[in-house]
Amino acid sequence: MGGAKPDFRTISDFRKDNIDVLKKLFHEFNRRLAGAVEWGFSSIDGSKFQANNSKNNNFTKNKLDDRIKWLDGHTDEYLRILKEMDEEKDLDEDVELTRGLVEQKLKEAQERLERYRGYQKIMEETGASQLSLTDADARLMKNKNGFAVSYNPQTAVDSETHLIRNFEMTNQVTDHGLIGPTMDQIRKDSPNQVLEAVADKGYEDTNDMAECLDNGIIPHVITDDGKDGYEIEIPYEEAEADITSTKPNELKKALHSGQIPEAYKDVISDIKVENVRRKVSNDTSEEIKSPYGTPEAMKERAMQGYFVRDPERNLVYCPAGEILRQKCIKKGGQIRYANKNACRHCPNRNKCYHGKNEWKEVDFSKDKLEKPCIDWLKSEGRVPDSCGVDKKGKSHYEMVKIVRFFLKPDIAKTSKRMCLSEHPFGTIKRSLGFTYFLLNGIKKVTGEFALFCLGYNIERAKKLLGFDKMMELMTAT
Structure with a gap:
């Protein structure tokens, strides 16, 4: 460009007018490089980027x-x-x-x-x-410096070239379940090839791993100390499958019929078909309602020494009269409620909780409306009374057929994860100076991050291939 530099307004207008195609531009750059490089496996990781919202x-x-x-x-x-x-x-x-x-x-x-x-x-x-209020899609997230309103973009970095092959913009606070979505575009670009991805412990989600295997992606997720791998359970589906094929639909058929595809023989073992007893709901349409009616009545009942759940507002009243909000949903489907700030300043803490944490956490199933606070009632010399407010008789047990197998990640590949995923984020944030987003909304932020990744890939391709070779690939029809 002969040293010509666009001013800030030119750059801003370009970004504004082309926000929808910037991710396509990023993938087109990778597509043109593909003929000159050889792709390896992908390393998945995420990083918090501050949003335009205080x-x-x-x-x-x-x-x-x-x-x-x-x-x-x-x-x-x-x-x-x-x-x-x-x-x-x-x-x-x-x-x-x-x-x-x-x-x-x-x-x-x-x-x-x-x-x-x-x-x-x-x-x-x-x-x-x-x-x-400023950016409706942004979320408060924890980072190494505390908490900030941010986005959590995910990148898939290639092991051979260290280029960013794909990214996925998310506002998800954790990384659980994001291997499949981050690998989705790479899967589309390589339809009949078995792909491999490595990720850290934060991506541990057996449902996500099972979906990856169904889609022809081998997830190598780092395990906790003392664990060799993950036990995965999927529904059984009778089918005739070609276990030698690498097509995703054939791989899925084989797994769900209880067979190990040849492409997975090094990572999957102990596959077996089992009959197990599972709880099945009879009626999911009927909504459970509190017998106490008003919030005031629920709060009054709670102050008698009970945790009372309001299913319509999805909150719990505690014996101290405070409100506990949903913290998470556990693997078994139970909803966990907590209020850290209220517990820290509660004058009745010793009557309610004696655990290691600084706050009380209460788990409720969707059918449960009330739980006694045992320590609170004991401190007052009372015993819990049974009021029969729970939803009963709305489920039964059935025998279902499942496939269970053991997935063992490749340690040699997982050991390279940090060397692959960390430095692209470091280059984007430190060398290129992109530490926060200027735009609002996940759609616009996706386009902005596409420019970040494209800038990184251009710099990386220049070092990998040389400027002349890179330009030759870009101008080829």
């Missing part, structure tokens, strides 16, 4: 509960002061807290309270775990 403009349900409680207290205090002012006959003119100032603060508190309750209603109606 922490003050991000709300979780627990954060809103705390702020609403705090504002309720301030509102009551301002009303009390105004009442005292009304009853006082001789007001001191030198008093700093004038009636006008109190009324102004009361109005501000009531406006904020109304706004926060509106946010709370939106989150409960939509089921959202977080609400970001």
Whole structure:
């Protein structure tokens, strides 16, 4: 380009006008390089990139509960002061807290309270775990420096060339279940080839691993100390399969019929078909409802020494009168509720919890509405009473056929993961200076990250092939 450099407005307009095709441009660059390089296996990893949204403009349900409680207290205090002012006959003119100032603060508190309750209603109606005001798709995530509102882009880095073969933009807080989505485009580019991917412990998800194997992708996920691999369970499906084929549909047929494909013989062992007893729901359409009706009644019941779940709002009232919000859903389907901040400042902690953590965690199944707080009741010399509020008789057990096998990752490949996945993120963040996003929304951020990855791949291709060879490949028709 003869040293010509576009100014910031030219770059901004280009990005704005072409945001939908920037990821396609990134893949087109890789496609043109493919004839001159040999691809290896892929290393999957993610990194937090700060979004264009401050922490003050991000709300979780627990954060809103705390702020609403705090504002309720301030509102009551301002009303009390105004009442005292009304009853006082001789007001001191030198008093700093004038009636006008109190009324102004009361109005501000009531406006904020109304706004926060509106946010709370939106989150409960939509089921959202977080609400970001500037960038609605961004989420509060933990990184090495604490917490920041971010995105969690995933990259698949090639083992032979160290080029980024694909990326997937996500706002998922953890990496669980993201091997398959990150490898999806590479799968499409190599339809009948068995692919391999390595990932760290954060990607441990047996359902994701099973889907990868069904799709012709071998997932090598690092195991915990003392473990050699993962026991995976999939539904049995009777079929005739070609175990010598590398086509994804034939690989899937073989696995689900209890056969090991030849392409998987080095990583899969101990495959067997079993009959197991499974719990099956009779009626999933009927929604369970609390017998206590109103939130006030649920809270009153909870303060008798029980954890009471409100299934409509998906929260739990604790014996101290605090609200516990959903923290996660466990593998067995149980919902875990907690409120770290409330537990840390709770004057009744010793009556409720004596564990190692600083807060109480309570697990509820979807059919459960109430649990006694045993320590709380014991401290008051009471025993839990049975109120029969749980949903019963809505399920039964059946015998189902499954395929169970052992997946052992390749240690030689997993040992190379850090050398492959870490430095591309380091180059993008440190050398290229892309540590945060300027745009809002996952669609626009995907295009922005495509430019980050394309910039990295151009620099890497220059070192790998040389500038002249790279330009020759780019200009070839």
